[in-house]
Amino acid sequence: MxxxxxxxxxxxxxxxxxxxxxxxxxxxxxxxxxxxxxxxxxxxxxxxxxxxxxxxxxxxxxxxxxxxxxxxxxxxxxxxxxxxxxxxxxxxxxxxxxxxxxxxxxxxxxxYKWPTFGSAFFEVKQNGDTNFPEHLLIAINKNGVSLIDPVTKEILVTHPFTRISNWSSGNTYFHMTIGNLVRGSKLLCETPLGYKMDDLLTSYISLMLSNINKQKVLTNTRIK
The missing domain is CATH 1.20.80.10 (Acyl-CoA Binding Protein)
Known part of the structure; x- marks a missing residue:
C-alpha cells in the first residue's frame, strides 16, 4: 500500500x-x-x-x-x-x-487529471462550522486537506499543509486548526478513523518540512 x-x-x-x-x-x-x-x-x-x-x-x-x-x-x-x-x-x-x-x-x-487523485478519503461528521454541510468527505493528498461535499463531490476548500497549525485525534474524533492558533478556524470532526487522519497528516507535513530543510542546506551550500 x-x-x-x-x-x-x-x-x-x-x-x-x-x-x-x-x-x-x-x-x-x-x-x-x-x-x-x-x-x-x-x-x-x-x-x-x-x-x-x-x-x-x-x-x-x-x-x-x-x-x-x-x-x-x-x-x-x-x-x-x-x-x-x-x-x-x-x-x-x-x-x-x-x-x-x-x-x-x-x-x-x-x-491523474483529477485534483483528488492519490487521496486518502475519510467520511466524517463535522461540528460547529455552518459554512459546510454536517457530513463531509475529507481528502488528504499532496496538496493538503480538502473538504468535499459528499453529494456533489465539489471541493469546498483545500487547506495547504503550510496553513495547518495544529491537529489532534482520539478514538472518536479528529480536530484541526487552520491558520493562527489564536485567531485561526477549527475543524471538529466525529470519526472513528481520527488516528489514521492524524498519522497521514503528520507524515505529509514531516516530509514537507524535510524537503524544505534539504532545500535550505542546498541553498546555503551554493552561497558558500
Missing part, C-alpha cells in the same frame, strides 16, 4: 502502477469519492473491463450484472443498466487492441 502520493506520475514507474497504484485507486473510484461524469465513468468502465477480461468480449453481455464493479456507486443511478451496457460496449470497442497492463496505465493517467 502506497501511503504518501507526492511524486506519483502514472507511466513513470510501470511496475508500481501495475502492482500498487491501480489496485489502490480503483476502489476509491467505485466508492464514489471522485467527481466523475457519466462520460468519464463509461471510459473508465471500458478500461476496467480490459483489465479484468483482456480482449475477450464474452463477458460484455453480463455488464448489467457487473455495474457495481465498473461504475462509481453514486453515478450508477444516472441511467438504466441497458443504457450503461450499450455505452460501455461502444467505449470498449474503441479501445481495441489495449491489453490488461496498458489498460491499467490508461486508467491511472485518466484519473
Amino acid at each position: 502506497k501511503k504518501l502520493w507526492t511524486n506519483t506520475v502514472p507511466g513513470k514507474d510501470r511496475n508500481a502502477d501495475l502492482i500498487f497504484h491501480y489496485h489502490q485507486e480503483l476502489p476509491k473510484l467505485l466508492r464514489g469519492y471522485h467527481k466523475c461524469t457519466k462520460e468519464d465513468a463509461v471510459k473508465l468502465a471500458a478500461l476496467i473491463l480490459r483489465v479484468r477480461f483482456g480482449e475477450s468480449k464474452a463477458e460484455l453481455q453480463a455488464i448489467p450484472n457487473l455495474l457495481h464493479e465498473l461504475i462509481p456507486i453514486d453515478v450508477i443511478k444516472i441511467q438504466n443498466p441497458n443504457e450503461w451496457k450499450k455505452a460501455i460496449i461502444t467505449a470498449h470497442n474503441q479501445e481495441n487492441g489495449v491489453n490488461c497492463e496498458n489498460a491499467k496505465i490508461s486508467f491511472l493517467k485518466f484519473v
